Structures are given as C-alpha cells and as structure tokens.
C-alpha cells in the first residue's frame with residue numbers, strides 16, 4: 001500500500017485533529033527534526049508540540065532518538081515519522097469503519113424506523129411504540145422512515161471500502177513477492193558460484209575423454 005499524503009493526514013486528523021497537520025507536514029519534510037525546530041517551524045509553544053508528539057508516540061506513529069546537549073547538559077529529542085505504523089493504523093481504522101458499516105447495514109435491514117416530520121428524532125419500532133408514535137421533542141406524529149436510500153448508500157460505501165482494502169492487500173502481496181524474489185535472486189546468485197567452480201573440472205574431464213577417443217579426435 002502506498003502511503004499517500006492523504007492517508008497520513010487522515011490518520012493524524014483522527015488522532016490530533018486539524019491542529020496536528022502542520023506538525024506532521026514538518027515531520028514529513030525532515031527526518032530527525034528536533035522538537036525545538038518543530039516548535040519554531042509551526043509557531044507553537046514547545047509544550048504543545050511535545051504533547052502532540054507524545055500522543056503520536058503512544059500510537060506508535062513517530063519515533064525519536066535523543067542527544068545530550070553538551071553545553072546545556074540536557075537531552076534534545078529528535079523525531080521522525082514511522083510510515084509502516086501509519087499504514088497499519090490507516091488500515092486498522094478502515095477495517096473498523098467497515099465493521100461499523102456492516103453492523104449498521106444489518107440494523108437498517110432488520111429494523112423498522114420511525115421518524116419525526118421535523119427530523120427531531122429517529123426511533124426503532126420498539127422505541128416509537130413506547131412513545132405511542134409521537135415525537136419526544138415536539139409531539140408530532142411519527143411516520144415510518146423509508147430507509148431504502150440509506151441502505152443503498154451504506155452498501156455502496158461498504159463496497160468501496162472492501163475494494164480499497166482488497167487492492168491494498170494485492171499491492172502488499174506484490175511488494176512482498178518482489179521482496180522475496182529479490183532475496184531468492186541473491187540466493188541463486190550465491191548458489192551459482194560453486195557450480196561455476198565445478199565447470200573447469202568438467203571441461204577437463206571432457207577434454208580427457210576427447211583425447212582418449214580417437215574418433216572424436218580425428219573429427220577435430
């Protein structure tokens with residue numbers, strides 16, 4: 001799966017909100033950037049920057065190493081994004097979304113829904129029955145909600161996500177395969193070497209055999 005800018009941003013927004021975007025765009029630009037440089041670049045207080053970094057760190061989306069500042073005697077932390085983990089997080093979220101949508105679809109298909117004409121509330125049959133089919137907000141009579149369009153919409157969304165996940169898995173398989181092929185290629189190259197060494201021996205035997213055979217020798 002290619003880790004596009006959009007995928008990174010999606011993950012970050014879900015975790016830090018829009019506020020995290022400027023921080024992450026700096027991390028994308030430069031690997032191992034100090035938190036002081038980050039704060040300066042995005043014009044935010046160092047404490048806020050640290051807080052955001054620690055949140056991302058808890059999700060395993062960034063890594064750091066620290067160096068001691070010889071003059072000041074304290075440690076400076078240098079941060080970088082961990083793309084593999086961001087990919088993983090993105091896929092995890094997508095699978096969770098898919099599960100939620102599938103559950104929702106099931107509910108929409110098996111339940112009858114009732115809705116207030118002023119859209120204050122939407123209730124299941126049992127809930128509506130309890131209120132004698134009147135809206136708890138405005139008292140209007142509830143009507144049955146035609147949820148066919150909703151069901152179609154959910155089905156469409158599920159199809160899209162399934163397709164995305166499938167193509168991402170395909171891509172990963174391909175990546176894995178080409179990695180394995182590269183490895184196998186290296187092994188092959190190694191195994192060819194001893195065979196090459198044997199070749200001269202073989203040639204010598206053939207030469208000897210040729211020398212011994214007067215017929216072949218005469219044909220030469």
Ligand SMILES: [Zn+2]
Nearest residue numbers: 116120135138
């Ligand atoms: Zn109402």
